Amino acid sequence: MQNPATVQPAGDVRITTVMRYTTPAAGRWYQIDTLRAPSDFQATVGTIDGAKISVDGPTTNTAMTFAEMQTYYFRFTTKHAVPRGGFVKVVIPRAFTVVYPSTTTAQLQCMGANDKVNYCSVFATSAGVLNLADPSQDERPFVIGMAKVDLPMNTEFTLRVAGLQNPRYVISWAALTKAGDTAQLEKMQWEVQTFGPAAWVQTGSTGKLSADEQVDVGKGGHVDVDKPTPISAFSAEAVNATNGVEATYYLTWSTVLRTLQHDRFYVEFPPETELIPTKGDALACTGLNGFAQHTGAVTCERAYAPYAPPATKPKTKQLLIMTFADVPT
Secondary structure (H helix, E strand, O other), X not given: OOOOOOOOOOOEEEEEEEEEEEOOOOEEEEEEEEEEEEOOOOOOOEEOOHHHOEEEOOOOOOOEOOOOOEEEEEEEEOOOOEOOOOEEXXXXXXXXXXXXXXXXXXXXXXXXXXXXXXXXXXXXXXXXXXXXXXXXXXXXXXXXXXXXXXXXXXXXXXXXXXXXXXXXXXXXXXXXXXXXXXXXXXXXXXEEEEEOOOOEEEEOOEEEEOHHHEEEEEEEOOOXXXXXXXXXXEEEEEOOOOOOOOOOEEEEEEOOOOOOOOOEEEEEOOOOOOOOOOEOOEXXXXXXXXXXXXXXXXXXXXXXXXXXXXXXXOOOOOEEEEEEOOOOO
């Protein structure tokens, strides 16, 4: 016997006993008794091999923070077959954003490893295609394709996911692995889920894929966004240029990306200078842009080197940390 294709509980089992009554004309079977009872059987979700999951980007991608219109190719190998009308769902790490749903819709493809046939049609994205969303994914972006034909078991497929925006911060698999940050490594991984044709549950204008119709699930693959967007301009000008005196410096900079509340800036001054505490171990920051309404919006302190070491390490004389609060983006 072959188990059900999905984890939907199997139906009832029926048993019947019959007897054969033979007449001169023909032989027939007649029912004696019967019983129908639940089978109490439910298949388990198959596990797609994470080692066979990878994510690549074309050469046009920048691998730069917050870069828009990025396209990624998500490759995985099916564990079990996905029947025609079933679903393939790719869950993207939360740091990425589907900002161009029309591009995602137009360019979504599910291709075989040895051909250019598109085996899927777009069904939904987290950005609102068809006004559908899946709250069970904890706000992670996702795209869903519907299988136009049967997707065979143990077969490699590639999903093209376009219209994404990279995270606004640098993420590196190698660096996180070296640091032993398993929690962040987990968040970097992409995920694939496959479902049977009856999986979609519609409720008004929203809906989700039912776990009862799930076929396989797997997690693996990652994207390195290892090129920070450069600050376009920066200068540090002293009000008093006399050597050896305490002076006020004006720091001026221009960023390509938006600065958000609670972001931090680290400024490293040359070794010939020294940050002088004015109130205990605090430094005086006189304001942002010189406007009175921004007084107190930026706080300054000496920073450790590197940025997050044990508290036993001494603070440096040249590394300044600025934290922004209650300022407009």
